[in-house]
Amino acid sequence: MRRPAETSTAVFFLLPAFAVIFLFHVIPAIYAWYISFFKFDNLSPMIFTGFSNYARLLRDEMFWKALFNTFYFALGTIPLSILISVFIAVLLNQKIRGLSFFRTAYFLPVITSMNAVAMVWLWIFQPDIGLLNYLLGFFGVSRINWLMDPVWAMPAVIMVSIWKNIGYNIIIFLVGLQSIPGEYYEAAQLDGAGEVQTFRNVTWPLLMPTIFFVTLISLINSFHTFTQIYMLTPDGGPLKSTSVIVFYLYENAFKNFDMGYASAISFVVFLITFILTVLQNKFWGRNIHYGN
Amino acid sequence: MKRFLTYAILIIGAIIMLLPFYWMVSTSFKAPQEVLSVPPKWFPSALNFSNYLNAMKSAPFGMFFFNSVLVALINTALQIITAALAGYAFARLDFRFKNALFLFFLGTMMIPMEVILVPNYMLLKYLGMHNTYFALIIPWAASVFGIFLVRQFVLSLPKELFESAEIDGCTHWQILWKIVFPSAKPVFISVGIFSLIGSWNSFLWPLIMTDSESMRTIPVGLAYFTAEFSTRYHLMMAAAVLSILPIILIYFFAQKQFVEGIATSGIKN
Structure with a gap:
């Protein structure tokens, strides 16, 4: 039984959210796809050019470089970040003193804005009087021109990104660790398994779904990376060594005002994140059943 | 021995995590010539509060702060209201195309912000809304993730409650x-905290949707400040400290909600 009164209430309840999402998200998304078939600089009239923006993508070395840089960024951040955060989470997942202090320490970079923390990292990376080169000097490392060196600029960005997000991963892994039933550990203990064996045979495999989940989320985030690139290397780094895909999109759209082309790039961003999100949802659905 | 190692590793890790913050605060109190000393000095010789005054004089941080607070609060309030209404409708009301509409909403979560950046820039310019609070707030007044959370919650409540x-x-x-x-x-609270942090830290959107100094939020203000004062680290650090203080204060008051919010609904970043 459908009561007519409910329909009108439903319309009233859904309208605000629907209007916002439809007007500012759905229609613009369709429009973005539409203008990717035009040459358009936001001033002169639009010229229909068919697939030429997409053909240009295939030929554009800077686009491929940006794509490569994005993968470099993802590969540099994700495995290392996961290893460190699993390790820290395992250590934190014990009866220890000062838990809330440690949690705060590791979590602080997560809640502060990238813009603010990037400012201090700019200062830390300063090659002549910066803190990092000074500290590395004790280990015999000679001066590195971090953000001005095409070899070191991306590792510097990766370092900041790992530092910034590790607390987030630690929290997720702590939840994952706490959901592992205690019986597994008791059984391992009865079998006389040592610490390392228990970790290898119990913790790691049972944490695998969480690790997979974090990997996918991090991959998706890698394809949206922008702020730290803009703050640390405002021109996309020496020889464009830190120009990731969203940065390249930004430059095309709002520096060159090549908006049709930028929209074609945004379609690629959409496609990649779409595939990753579908994968993540598929996996997440399975994971819910996995628990019981 | 094992306990010793655990603490040693955790403490070294915590030092690495906190060192940049310490360096930020310590530099923000140093005199300009002290900043340039080789080797670096760990402690400022005096607390130069003048750096903070000079930073505030160099850019209207009060205005940036006001803009950020205003945008974040209205955004959060609107997201909670729209999520409550729509989430309730999807959970409790009976109407045509309900499932299709819900799937449609969920589908829009797949649209990355970068895709709608150019069209919204054009649309808002066309409407004469570029460079206004409207441009910063209204496009983000509804969160599908929030709607989803509210719907799940309402569905979990006992039916008798509603029937009576x-x-x-x-x-x-x-x-x-x-x-x-x-x-x-x-x-x-979790919807609110997510929206609050998201809005407070959002950068690319306000960077594109505003171009006058008076409309800048803190992240955008900091980016321009950095470009202008890139070598005056004492001023940059004072500005950075000022900008992170509010969120750190909120964190200390609502630590539990922060961590739980991330843990329970850590699905969306």
């Missing part, structure tokens, strides 16, 4: 207000 209210002649509006709102506090 309906028998008493309560309208849906009253049920939402008197039953759902009070009991769904944790959900609204």
Whole structure:
């Protein structure tokens, strides 16, 4: 039984959210796809050019470089970040003193804005009087021109990104660790398994779904990376060594005002994140059943 | 031995995590010539509060702060309201195309912000809304993730609760207000905290949608400040400290909600 009164209430309840999402998200998304078939600089009239923006993508070395840089960024951040955060989470997942202090320490970079923390990292990376080169000097490392060196600029960005997000991963892994039933550990203990064996045979495999989940989320985030690139290397780094895909999109759209082309790039961003999100949802659905 | 190692590693890790913050604060109090000393000095020789005054004089941080707070608060309030209404409708009301519409909403979560950046820039320019609070707030006034969370919560409430209210002649509006709102506090807190952090830290959107200094939020203000004062580290650090203080204060007051919010709904970043 459908009561007519409910329909009108439903319309009233859904309208605000629907209007916002439809007007500012759905229609613009369709429009973005539409203008990717035009040459358009936001001033002169639009010229229909068919697939030429997409053909240009295939030929554009800077686009491929940006794509490569994005993968470099993802590969540099994700495995290392996961290893460190699993390790820290395992250590934190014990009866220890000062838990809330440690949690705060590791979590602080997560809640502060990238813009603010990037400012201090700019200062830390300063090659002549910066803190990092000074500290590395004790280990015999000679001066590195971090953000001005095409070899070191991306590792510097990766370092900041790992530092910034590790607390987030630690929290997720702590939840994952706490959901592992205690019986597994008791059984391992009865079998006389040592610490390392228990970790290898119990913790790691049972944490695998969480690790997979974090990997996918991090991959998706890698394809949206922008702020730290803009703050640390405002021109996309020496020889464009830190120009990731969203940065390249930004430059095309709002520096060159090549908006049709930028929209074609945004379609690629959409496609990649779409595939990753579908994968993540598929996996997440399975994971819910996995628990019981 | 094992316990010793655990603490040693955790403490070294914590030092690495906190060192940049310490360096930020310590530099922000140093005199300009002290900043340039080789080797670096760990402690400022005096607390130069003048750096903070000079930073505030160099850019209207009060205005940036006001803009950020205003945008974040209105954004959060609107997201909670739209999520409550739509989430309740999807959970409790019966209407045509409900499932299709819900799937449609979920589908829009797949649209990356970068895709709608150019069209919204054009649309808002066309509407004469570029460079206004409207451009910063309204496009983000609804969160599908929030709607989803509220829907799941309302579905989990016992049916009898609603039935007895309906028998008493309560309208849906009253049920939402008197039953759902009070009991769904944790959900609204997680939606709220997500929206608050998201809005407070958002950078690319306000960078594109505003171009006058008076409309800048803190992240955009900091980016311009950095470009202008890139070598005066004492001023940069003072500005950075000022900008992170509010969120750190909120964190210390709502630590539990922060961590739980991330843990329970850590699905969306």
